[in-house]
Each structure stands twice: as structure tokens, then as C-alpha cells.
Amino acid sequence: MLNFILKRLVQSAIVMLVVALLSFFLFNFVGDPISNMVGQESTTKDMEELRDQLGLNDPFIVQFGRFVVNAVQGDFGISYRLQRPVEDVVAERMPATLELVFVSAIIAILLGVAGGLFTGLKKKHWFSKVILTGSLVGVSLPTFVIGILLIYVFAVKFQILPSFGRGEVVTLDSGWTTGLLTLSGWKAIILPSITLALYQTTLILRIIRSEMLEVMRADFIKFARARGLRQRDINFGHALKNTLIPVITVAGLQIGSLIAFSIITETVFQWPGMGSLFIQAVQFADVPVMSAYLVMVAFFFVMINLIVDLLYFVVDPRLRVEVRG
């Protein structure tokens, strides 16, 4: 078990290093940051000086080594566009994105599991058909269309929810800003989190449903029924628990992609998170911010994968033994 975790940690470190290399490599060949930073009247000499100052003339390997050493300490350099340390900028933006992703993940998991269970257990029920048809809409409509639709209905037509921003934010002692402590913050997060969660909800729903249909045919379910166990214990104990492995896998991956998808949602709702920061960074070829974003997203993916692997052990006793032996 410990062995396995160590192996996973090493793997994760390698993945992170590759991502760091990629992001470093890619962005060093995207556009010329200098020309975006300087004004019209600056001379070539000014530009060369700035280039030296930013270390852009050093050999590749030196630049990369510096990048990794700094990145590990959370130092991604100075944003070309904002002329401030990237870590400060990211620290300002991260809470917004993480809160959005967190709320969306909760919505996706709760609704996905509930809907998947219902449609899996009551195949023929009319409401199952409604849910399944609805979920088709969820997977086929692009995120921004759903976002704009929601804005139109709830912000423009009925004017009960705001169409942009985070609402009122409270700054905690740790410097973390949260919108989850104010009413306007909660109101503001409803539409974006629903928009972001919709696709993931339908995915989780469909997986739970098909797993449930599969498991309900298993011999041990038949044997559980033959022992006269209550239907409730069979459905929510024996059956649901056996669907968890694939569900954890998918849910884990999907939470990762929530972070990635949040770029679109944040743009639609002008959500002040990392996604919109990234979009602005792209427009300005703000390399340090872009690479910080990429590395950050990769880091979340790797962490989630690690947690998923550990959850397998919690759920499935067969794995525990195989690894022990």
C-alpha cells in the first residue's frame, strides 16, 4: 500500500515535470512578449535591455531550470501585462475559480448520482424518460449557449439573479476571498455553477445508470434478493457500492475538466477567476501567467488522480490484498 502510494507520487512528479517542460517550451515560442509590453516609441536597445532583464536571452536549459526551481516555490515570475508577481495575481483569482468548481462538483455529483440511481432502478418510469431526454440536451448544448440562456431567463427576464461577477466577497484571515458567506455571493454563484455543472452532471448520471443496470443483473444481487434482503439495502448498499469504482474514476476526471471548462463559464459570466485571467493572458502573450495556469491545472489533475487511486483502496478490498501480496 505504502509502496503503491510512493510509486504514484513519483509518477505524479514526473507528470508535473513534463507538463512544466511543455508549458515552458510552448509558451516560449508563442508570440513575442516584449513587443506587447513596450510602447510604440521604445527603441530596439530598450527592448534588448528588457529582454536581458527578464532572462529571455539565457540558454534554454538555464531558463527551464530556473523556471522549475521557482515554480516549486510558487514563483512564476512577473506578469508581463500586469507588472506584478504572478503568484499574487493567481492568489487573487484562484479562490473564485476553486469555489465555482467546488460548488459545480457538488451539484454534478449530487444530481448525477440521484438521477443515475433513479433512472437505473426505475427504467420504465415516465420521470426516468424525462431525465434521460433532459440529459441529452445537457450533453449536446454548448456551455456558453446554456449560460446565455440562463442569463436571459433569470437575469434579464425575471431579474432575480445577477448575470455577472461574484457578488460581495469576504476576505478571510488566510487571504482567501470567499463569496460563500454572503447572500449576494450565493446568488451570484448559482447560474455559473449550474452552467458549469450541467455537462458533468449528465455524464455522471449516465455512467451511474448504465453501471446500475449492469450490476442489478449480477448474480450476487440475485442471491441477495433470494435471501430476502430489503430492496432498499440491495439498491443503496449492494448495488450502489459496486458501481462506485467506475463512478469515482469518471467523477475524478470530470472534476478535473471542470477546472478546464471553467474558462468558458468564467468568460460568459465575467467571473473573476483563473479562467478569465488565462484568456487575458493569452491575448497579451503573458507567458508567465499562462505557464502558471497550465502548471496549476495539471497539478489539480494530478492531485485528483492521486485521490481517486486512494479511493479505490477504500472501496475495493480486492485491491488491498493484491497490493499487499
Add this chain to the structure above:
Amino acid sequence: MSVVDIENLSIEFPTRRGILKAIEGLSFSIEAGEILGVVGESGAGKSLTGNAIVGLLEPPGRVSGGKITLKGRDITHLSENEMRRVRGAEIGVIFQDPLTSLNPLYTVGKQLTQTILTHRNISYSKAKDRAIELLTEVGIPAPELRFDAFPHEFSGGMRQRVVIALALCCDPSLIIADEPTTALDVSVQAQIIALLKDLSRDKGVATMLVTHDMGVIAEAADRVAVIYSGRLVEIGDVRSVIDAPKHPYTRGLMDSIPQIGQNLKYLPNIEGAMPRLDGRPDGCAFNPRCKMVKPVCREEIAALRATENAGQMAACWIYDGGHKYV
């Protein structure tokens, strides 16, 4: 009084192209302490009969006629909830494959106590004591330790013992064992059969033992019922049925086994195959394969009649009306 009494049981499947009659007019009973072996080719309806008794027919299958009586109580048309209380409490079921019958994610202790607590209003620690007692009874070594083990930590034979312990949780008066040894090694088969035998002798459990293995029948059963294409064609004491089979189909069955332990899924000595549910001939369903077929066999089905052996009955025109053609 018999533990279970089946009278004229019929099971059908409504389909788009009409109703398929899978079981027709099946009758038998099992006494306390008795093991009734049930044999017949694949698709004869053995499992359906067992499932019907415990109320686990898969829809659209349904009992369309007849009566199932358990210890004097008519259980044919109980509601799902009433039937659930009978299953596991008064009837224990054992399925073929011990590898897949147990939930891989729960310890055997959890599966045992859950079953006990579902049917008995006792404390968890009493249920745990009972579970350990059961594991001891079915011959699992170090039951206190094994209580917390997961199914994959047991061998196939040990898992089938756990399955039997689960079926025995609440002292059922009837056990339905549907090919309980088919998936096991030969040596393990013998142990499991011995265990089932002990249970019925010592505890007076009535057992319906479905199998393809005549060796198992010879070893364990007191009586044998032979099912062909949804009908009972012969029933009687195990010795008389094996030594002096009456129905031509049973004779074919017995001839097909050069030695004990042979599997009866394929019958080299009887030509042809059992008709499909929607392709049964008129008259006796066995007539196309029967070497002794007479005109009447193609028109009418013979009733189950007594033969010259006490307690042995066969559904064949040979015995109907006292005509004997042997």
C-alpha cells in the same frame, strides 16, 4: 405433512408472438429431511421451477396456474413484501456459482449478519454469534477470523460453504440448491454434497437439488424428479429410477451415463434435441426422439401414472391404461 407441495404448477412467458408455456402441470412434494433430485436437459425448466417457488421469476415470466404450499401455507400469490419475508427465512436458496454469488465488497460477516438481522429482531452481537456458529456448522476453519474476511480471500469450495451458511441463516425448512456443485472441482463437489446431506438429515431440511450430475443424484438424493420440456415425466425413489427407469426419456438419460460423475448436459444416446418452447409437437413432447413412439403419443399427453414399483410414477402411454410394453 410435506414441507413443500407443488400442485399443477404452470409458468408462462407472454411474448409478442403469443404465450410461451415453459412449465405445465408440474406436481411434486418434498418431505422434511428429504432430498429431491431434479434432473433434465438444459432448458427443461428446472431453474424456473425453483425461481417460482421463491417468487423470483423474472418478468414477464409468471405463474399462470397451480399452487405452491409451504408448510401448509399457500405462497403462490403472496405480495412482493410478504414473499421477501419468506425468502431467506423459510426458504434458503443456493445458486450455481459461488464465485459470483457473494458481494465482493462486503465481508462475509457483514453479509451473514445483514441477512440474519433482516429476518430476526435480535441485537448485532447475537447476530454475530449466530454467524460464527453458521460458519462453524458449514465447516469453515477459524470462523472468528474468517468472519472479517472478504469473499475473494476464500477458495471456491469455501465460498460455496459461505453461500450455504447464508442460505441457512434463519433455519429454513426448505433449501433450493440450483446446481450447487457445477462450478466446483470434483473433490470439492463431494464435500459440498456431503454437507447438504448432513443438513437435511440433521436438521430435517427439505432440499430440492437441481443438478446435471447423476453421480450427485445417486449420492445424495432420496427421490428423483425428471423434467422434460416443462413437464414432469418421471418421479420416484432414487434407486428405482436409476436401476429401473420407466419413461423412455429417463432410460435414455441413464443409458447416457457410462459411469457416475458424467454430466448430463449432452445426451449422446438420445438422438435429436429437446424442442424449443414454441416448437413443441402435439402430444408427448418427447415423441420425435422416442424409440417406442406409438400413434397416440403424437396426439395426446399421457398422465403421470403409478408403475409397478411403489412410489415410482411415469407419464408415458406405456403405463397408461395398464398397457405395459417393456
